[in-house]
Amino acid sequence: MNNRISPRKTIQTRVIFEDEFNEGILYFISSDISTSGVFIQTKLPLKAGTRVFLKFCLYMEDKPIHVAAEVMRQMTKKRGPGRKKPITPGVGLKFLGLSHKDFKRIEAFMAGE
DSSP, X not given: OOOOSSOOEEOOOEXXXXXXXXOEEEEEEXXXXXXXXXXXXXXXXXXXXXEEEEEEOSXXXXXXXXXXXXXXXXXXXXXXXXXXXXXXXXXXXXXXSOOHHHHHHHXXXXXXX
């Protein structure tokens, strides 16, 4: 069963966790993105409900997207019943307050524009 809010597209880009002063404090690589959130590769344990500030670019030399996000789930390497390949460890993040302009930018990326 797929509980995703919106379709995802593969993207490998640097995602920066920022503090309230827009200073980068942690750096990760994304696996996929949608208009509702992003999945980052990490073994760092982040609890569901944790809120973070993100900065990332959809394309090289593109203007960065700044958005708050909430940790929705933590994925581990463990294999579940019926799984044939290991899961990429990481965290699913839901965007909070994504601007209309940035929503449209992600939507265009998803459409391959």
